[in-house]
Amino acid sequence: MLFTTQTQDVISVTALNRMARNLLENGIPSLWVSGEISNLTLAASGHAYFSLKDAGAQVRCVMFRQRVRQLDFIPREGMQVELLGSVTLYEARGDYQIAVENMREAGLGRLYEAYEKLKKRLAAEGLFAEARKRPLPPHPRAIGIVTSPAAAALRDVVTTLARRMPNIPIILYPSPVQGNDAAQQIAHAIRSASKRHEVDVLIVSRGGGSIEDLWSFNEELVARAIAACPVPVVSGVGHETDFTICDFVADRRAPTPTAAAELVSPSRDAMLQQLERGKRGLERALARLIIDKGQRLDYLANRLSHPGERLARQQQELSRARIRLEALIKNQLRQDNRQLANASARLGRLRPAPEQAARTLQQLALRLARASEHMHTSRSMTLLRLETALSAMNPEAVLARGYAIVQNAQGKAIKSPSELGDGERVHLQLAEGEVDAKISLPHGTQTQLPF
Structure with missing residues (x-):
């Protein structure tokens, strides 16, 4: 029993x-808990909201911003993970959920693994090659749409x-x-548009959803129907983050789909x-041309x-040219006359004077003789x-x-008797010859000692 006899038997939803x-x-x-991530939402606040599912059930999960930042990978749709958390209940909606404390990768989910395998195989066949992409018609005569009549x-x-x-x-x-x-019906609709030749371009579209909701557009028969379509195909499936x-x-x-x-x-x-x-440009061009x-x-x-x-203009030009020519000739003659006069004056100054040169030479000779x-x-x-000094x-x-x-x-000249000793042989140089002599000092005398 949850209630004692003293407890009220009626409680509020909040209390429950x-x-x-x-x-x-x-x-x-x-x-x-292990499972596959589905319906993943990474909120602007940094929190992550998703469902963890397996083949038989699913449960809502929330991972707050601080925990998400500690992960060494980015959670993705269809990823198989193992998470550590506590089971709790979100009271405002009455939904029970897991408050995730930690998460680690456990390999790709089943759907995501099948998606990757098909993607690699079709890419290897060249179905994704840019060379086979066709340009869209700029002005299509008709546009076809493959989608559900009830789809938003x-x-x-x-x-x-x-x-x-x-x-x-x-x-x-x-x-x-x-x-x-759904995949078979989508492929059939695409093939019908190809056979009927009614449109110039075809849109294949649907709104957003989980990976399970969009899985029909991941089927191989739909991909091959699009590749075989003779008209250009535009895919507008899901939201911007859905591929x-x-x-x-x-x-x-x-x-x-709107894009x-x-x-x-x-x-x-x-x-x-x-x-x-274009109209305004043509009008401006025509006005400029006129x-x-x-x-x-x-x-x-x-x-x-x-x-x-x-002829009159040419005669006037000829007269002006004649006047200019006469003026140039007169000006040139004046310049030549001035140059001739200057040259004559310089020649007169440079002409030799013999009398003056003779007088100058005589004066220079006199000056040279006196010097x-x-x-x-x-x-x-x-x-x-x-000579006197010598x-x-x-x-x-x-x-x-x-x-x-x-x-x-030793040949040294003697200047003082103190430099001689008693009995020392000396050499005497006289005016008319040379002679040797012997020094004899008086008895009892002694030369001064060289202190």
Whole structure:
């Protein structure tokens, strides 16, 4: 029993959900759960909301921003994961969910693995090659749509086409876009459009959904039907983040059905604006052409004149040319006369004068003779002074007066008796010869010691 006899037997929904939450959080400990991610939403706040499912069941999960940032991978739709979390209940909706604390990859999910295998195989066959992509017709005569008549995507496409180009016919090739046989119906609708040759471009579209909802557009028979279609195909399946095999095989991929309608249809407003711009451009070009031709006509009219007027103008030009020529000749003659006068004056100044040159030469000869005589007298007096000084300093003249030069055995001239010793042999140089002598000092005398 959950209630005692004192407890009220009627409680509010809030109280009930709180009790269920407490029972779940207290009764089931944190545990690891494995499954496949589905219906993944990465909110702008950073939180992740998704379902974890297996072949028999699914459960809602929430992983808050702080936990998501700690992951070393980005969760993706169809990924097989193992997560650690606690079971709780979101009281506002009464939904029980797992508050995820940690998550690790456990390999790709079954659907995602099949998607990747088919994608690789078709890419290897060249179905995704850019070389086989066909350009979209700029002005299609009719546009075909393969989708469900009840799909919201059909309303979006029709509304967009009616707004952009309402006069283009639209042909619907109805087909379910979700369910067990949806892929076969979609492929059949595409083949019907190919056989009937009613449209110039074909849109294959549906709204967004989970990977299971969009799986019909990942089937191989749909991909091969698109590849075999003789008209260009635009894929507008799901939202911008949804990618299907259909997107890779189609000639163009649009992020949404509305974008697919914009790709295949020209904009009437844009065409009208372009037409108006072309009209204004032609008007401006025509106006410029008329103005240019009028100016050209005026120019030619001004050039057209009577032959007599032309001869008169030529005579006037000839007269002016003659006057200019005469003026140039006179000016040149004046310049030549001035140059001739200047040359004559320079020649007169440079003409030699023999009388003046003779007088100048005579004066220079007199000056040279006086300078030579003066130099001779000066040099003679200098020579006499030097000769007198040399005679006074001549040692032989001193010897001639009775003096002698005393030298010791080493040839050194003796200046003082103190430099001689008793009995020392000396050499005497006299005025008329040389002689050796022996020093004899008085007894009892001694030369001064060289302290």
